[in-house]
Amino acid sequence: MKFHEMNVKQVEKALNTDFSSGLTMEESARRISIHGYNELAEGEKQSALLLFLSQFKDFMVLVLLAATLVSGLLGEYIDAIAIIAIVILNGCLGFFQERKAEKSLQALKELSAPQIIVLREAKWMKIPSKEAVPGDVVKFSSGDRIGADIRIIESNSLEIEESALTGESVPVSKDADVLVAESPGLGDMENLAFMGTMVTRGSGTGTVVATGMKTAMGQIADLLQNAEAAETPLQRRLAQLGKILITVALMLTLLVVIIGLLQGHGLYEMVLAGVSLAVAAIPEGLPAIVTVALSLGVQKMIKNNAIVRKLPAVETLGCASVICSDKTGTMTQNKMTVTHLWSGGKTWTVDGTGYQPKGNFYADSREPINLRKEKALQQMLMFGMLCNHSELVSKDRELVLDGDPTEGALLVSAMKAGYDRKKLLEEYEIINEFPFDSTRKMMSVAIRDKHGKQFIVTKGAPDVLIGVSSTILVNGKVQAMKGEAKAEALKAVDNLAGKALRTIAVAYKPISSGSLILTEREAEKDLIFIGIQGMIDPPRPEVKDAVRECREAGIKTVMITGDHVATAKAIAKQLGILEKNSTVMDGNKLSGLSVEELEKVVEGVSVFARVSPEHKLKIVKAYQNRGHVVAMTGDGVNDAPAIKAADIGVAMGIAGTDVAKEASALVLLDDNFATIKSAIKEGRNIYENIRKFVRYLLASNVGEILVMLFAMILGLPLPLVPIQILWVNLVTDGLPAMALGLDKPEENVMRRKPRSPKEGVFARGLGWKVISRGFLIGIVTLAAFLAIYYRHPQELHYARTVAFATLVLAQLIHVFDCRSEISVLSRNPFGNQYLVWAVVSSAALMVAVIYYPPLQPVFHTLPIKARDWMLIVGLSAIPTFLLAGTFLARKTK
Numbered sequence: 001m002k003f004h005e006m007n008v009k010q011v012e013k014a015l016n017t018d019f020s021s022g023l024t025m026e027e028s029a030r031r032i033s034i035h036g037y038n039e040l041a042e043g044e045k046q047s048a049l050l051l052f053l054s055q056f057k058d059f060m061v062l063v064l065l066a067a068t069l070v071s072g073l074l075g076e077y078i079d080a081i082a083i084i085a086i087v088i089l090n091g092c093l094g095f096f097q098e099r100k101a102e103k104s105l106q107a108l109k110e111l112s113a114p115q116i117i118v119l120r121e122a123k124w125m126k127i128p129s130k131e132a133v134p135g136d137v138v139k140f141s142s143g144d145r146i147g148a149d150i151r152i153i154e155s156n157s158l159e160i161e162e163s164a165l166t167g168e169s170v171p172v173s174k175d176a177d178v179l180v181a182e183s184p185g186l187g188d189m190e191n192l193a194f195m196g197t198m199v200t201r202g203s204g205t206g207t208v209v210a211t212g213m214k215t216a217m218g219q220i221a222d223l224l225q226n227a228e229a230a231e232t233p234l235q236r237r238l239a240q241l242g243k244i245l246i247t248v249a250l251m252l253t254l255l256v257v258i259i260g261l262l263q264g265h266g267l268y269e270m271v272l273a274g275v276s277l278a279v280a281a282i283p284e285g286l287p288a289i290v291t292v293a294l295s296l297g298v299q300k301m302i303k304n305n306a307i308v309r310k311l312p313a314v315e316t317l318g319c320a321s322v323i324c325s326d327k328t329g330t331m332t333q334n335k336m337t338v339t340h341l342w343s344g345g346k347t348w349t350v351d352g353t354g355y356q357p358k359g360n361f362y363a364d365s366r367e368p369i370n371l372r373k374e375k376a377l378q379q380m381l382m383f384g385m386l387c388n389h390s391e392l393v394s395k396d397r398e399l400v401l402d403g404d405p406t407e408g409a410l411l412v413s414a415m416k417a418g419y420d421r422k423k424l425l426e427e428y429e430i431i432n433e434f435p436f437d438s439t440r441k442m443m444s445v446a447i448r449d450k451h452g453k454q455f456i457v458t459k460g461a462p463d464v465l466i467g468v469s470s471t472i473l474v475n476g477k478v479q480a481m482k483g484e485a486k487a488e489a490l491k492a493v494d495n496l497a498g499k500a501l502r503t504i505a506v507a508y509k510p511i512s513s514g515s516l517i518l519t520e521r522e523a524e525k526d527l528i529f530i531g532i533q534g535m536i537d538p539p540r541p542e543v544k545d546a547v548r549e550c551r552e553a554g555i556k557t558v559m560i561t562g563d564h565v566a567t568a569k570a571i572a573k574q575l576g577i578l579e580k581n582s583t584v585m586d587g588n589k590l591s592g593l594s595v596e597e598l599e600k601v602v603e604g605v606s607v608f609a610r611v612s613p614e615h616k617l618k619i620v621k622a623y624q625n626r627g628h629v630v631a632m633t634g635d636g637v638n639d640a641p642a643i644k645a646a647d648i649g650v651a652m653g654i655a656g657t658d659v660a661k662e663a664s665a666l667v668l669l670d671d672n673f674a675t676i677k678s679a680i681k682e683g684r685n686i687y688e689n690i691r692k693f694v695r696y697l698l699a700s701n702v703g704e705i706l707v708m709l710f711a712m713i714l715g716l717p718l719p720l721v722p723i724q725i726l727w728v729n730l731v732t733d734g735l736p737a738m739a740l741g742l743d744k745p746e747e748n749v750m751r752r753k754p755r756s757p758k759e760g761v762f763a764r765g766l767g768w769k770v771i772s773r774g775f776l777i778g779i780v781t782l783a784a785f786l787a788i789y790y791r792h793p794q795e796l797h798y799a800r801t802v803a804f805a806t807l808v809l810a811q812l813i814h815v816f817d818c819r820s821e822i823s824v825l826s827r828n829p830f831g832n833q834y835l836v837w838a839v840v841s842s843a844a845l846m847v848a849v850i851y852y853p854p855l856q857p858v859f860h861t862l863p864i865k866a867r868d869w870m871l872i873v874g875l876s877a878i879p880t881f882l883l884a885g886t887f888l889a890r891k892t893k
């Protein structure tokens with residue numbers, strides 16, 4: 001018999017498990033050793049060796065190796081060995097950079113690995129999905145992705161979307177009690193839930209029947225092997241640019257070779273020089289360094305509680321111009337405490353802090369009231385506790401909340417009045433439930449008391465509940481919900497919400513005992529309104545500053561909330577989101593507008609209140625049509641489309657569902673708005689750092705090519721020999737460029753306007769900087785060469801050594817200039833320790849090559865005399881300081 005044909009008892013037996021306490025730790029470990037981990041087999045990975053070899057597949061490197069081989073055969077052993085050594089070192093550098101990039105991407109993947117809630121040794125715990133085994137008892141609810149194939153034990157309005165398996169995107173309802181007889185299609189197995197599908201509604205428990213490759217998903221897994229890693233826009237642009245640069249570098253190199261030949265240089269000499277030059281000038285390492293910079297940035301973001309799930313988001317973050325953020329939990333602390341209560345025209349306050357169930361109720365005086373006399377208040381508190389899933393659990397001797405904070409507040413307010421849920425549940429049995437969702441904005445239970453009387457109890461947004469209540473309880477009497485009674489209730493809501501309180505109303509109605517199976521629609525109408533509980537949810541302290549910083553950075557903050565207009569308004573004011581010239585729009589108004597109409601007014605709105613998740617997509621579209629780059633937060637299943645549509649989809653790490661997380665590009669580990677701001681700042685910085693080393697590397701290459709080209713045009717000997725060119729390329733490109741990638745942001749990163757996503761690599765004067773600095777580096781190197789060579793033409797080796805030192809030093813000074821968009825002097829040049837160390841070690845290597853006797857024949861160098869250092873230092877400072885702070889530099893700002 002198959003699992004879907006058995007009843008629950010039979011399944012329990014077949015799997016040799018216990019549905020009330022789950023598996024033991026021992027047993028689960030044993031089962032892992034039998035069934036293996038619950039994961040799908042991965043595609044093949046590139047081996048380290050292949051990755052290493054792939055560093056040498058570059059065409060010019062192959063040509064260089066061939067040319068070196070020839071020179072080796074011709075007897076130039078030292079040159080040949082040195083060149084090969086440098087090529088291998090270069091390959092190692094590339095290998096490590098790519099490895100690092102790959103590793104950090106892998107680490108990212110693991111961070112966002114799915115989890116599953118299982119029952120082990122009678123305790124519910126969250127474990128990595130990987131560790132689930134057949135027989136495990138699991139629970140799941142709306143927004144979860146199912147982690148294994150599961151036979152449902154209990155279900156509650158459960159609906160699951162199985163498009164990952166069946167392609168059918170309409171959710172199907174699932175029911176534990178439906179036995180499926182023959183062998184139906186996957187889509188018809190009502191009592192099974194499959195790995196990879198997602199819960200769109202309701203909740204349930206179940207037991208794992210298959211894991212890993214044995215699941216239905218596993219059987220088709222090879223069809224959907226790993227999605228390819230996405231390239232960021234910048235990486236794509238750089239790849240295109242790379243092709244152009246290669247062509248240009250090759251053409252210039254060819255020009256150098258041809259002119260050199262025309263000027264009477266030997267063929268062999270020119271070919272080797274040309275090939276070395278080509279290898280040095282082609283920025284083949286650029287893509288890898290960019291990936292490393294991106295992933296280093298990603299790691300930094302993780303330290304700041306932001307996980308980037310899609311690499312391109314790192315870049316897009318820097319372009320964000322609007323952040324649409326949830327209020328509850330993101331801008332506020334999500335620590336709710338009921339402070340005010342209202343029923344039938346009376347208002348009470350209650351004291352106490354946090355989730356400690358201690359406090360008193362007051363009317364007008366300072367004396368606590370006698371609760372027994374306030375029947376409506378009692379009823380409201382009791383119902384708030386019954387229609388409630390949250391729980392207080394003690395952890396480290398403190399009471400902490402397990403569940404939804406809104407419900408926690410209601411639980412605690414009832415406890416302050418002396419109610420105890422266990423005792424209540426002995427008196428009242430919960431026979432049915434309609435779970436909360438953000439569109440209905442309410443939740444209901446059907447309960448039965450000891451005498452068999454049945455009621456519907458509903459709690460939810462007061463304005464919505466007033467709408468579905470036909471009567472209201474006033475002084476123990478039921479009155480029609482209209483006229484003055486209704487107006488007074490609405491006024492009470494406004495009054496509480498105006499105090500920045502979040503409001504939840506409670507209502508009920510008796511139902512006849514026969515009508516057990518009501519639909520949601522039947523249950524949630526003609527209710528008797530009892531009253532309202534108002535709770536504080538203090539803003540997170542850091543949000544106000546974050547909002548201000550965003551404003552200075554040209555980024556607009558928009559609050560989007562399901563909460564009441566007045567509550568949203570009050571909190572938005574406290575946080576500085578709502579200003580004089582911005583407005584609040586509510587869900588009703590929003591529903592009536594088309595995207596085009598919304599577009600016209602959207603710039604003026606900074607708070608959207610009483611919205612449903614479905615509205616978020618419209619808001620994203622409207623801002624995007626206005627040319628904005630939009631970050632949008634979300635947590636629930638219904639938020640996923642908006643998260644996907646946004647330029648940067650942001651999901652909550654704590655409150656977020658699997659579905660929201662999977663749709664997102666960025667996950668906030670702490671659900672904090674301020675974290676979005678830090679991520680944007682980091683995103684801007686990473687992009688600037690990439691610009692810095694692109695600028696540095698290309699200027700260096702331009703310098704290297706030009707010095708050779710000019711020398712050939714002037715009919716001079718080669719100012720640098722091949723091995724020197726390769727060495728410059730290795731030493732100056734390696735460490736200093738990486739160090740630039742780790743640079744701290746310039747002070748004003750968050751005071752600039754967001755960058756346009758269309759901006760090219762050379763925007764904002766970068767192209768000019770590359771060419772002008774490169775040109776000057778070439779000129780001063782040539783000048784240094786000439787200064788020696790003209791006086792002593794016989795000392796060619798010495799002149800080359802001086803040119804070599806000038807070229808290296810000019811680049812090592814120029815690298816400091818690259819740290820700033822303005823000028824080298826606009827920030828402390830030694831502010832980046834990595835860079836200082838990179839430059840010091842590169843300089844030390846240069847000194848070694850020049851002064852260490854065993855290296856001199858290898859690099860064709862001679863020790864430089866002290867007085868010539870004056871010349872070298874003076875010349876190499878020129879490219880950086882000549883243009884630093886001049887009008888040319890400023891103009892490009």
Ligand SMILES: Nc1ncnc2c1ncn2[C@@H]1O[C@H](COP(=O)(O)OP(=O)(O)OP(=O)(O)O)[C@@H](O)[C@H]1O
Nearest residue numbers: 326327328406436438441443459460461561562563
């Ligand atoms: N567990 C619940 N049971 C009943 N009603 C609830 C519950 N949670 C929230 N509500 C009501 O539904 C309204 C909408 O809730 P929703 O979760 O959509 O947004 P929110 O939490 O208020 O704000 P945000 O969208 O900023 O997270 C709330 O203002 C509240 O009145």
Ligand SMILES: [Ca+2]
Nearest residue numbers: 326328438562
């Ligand atoms: Ca919400």
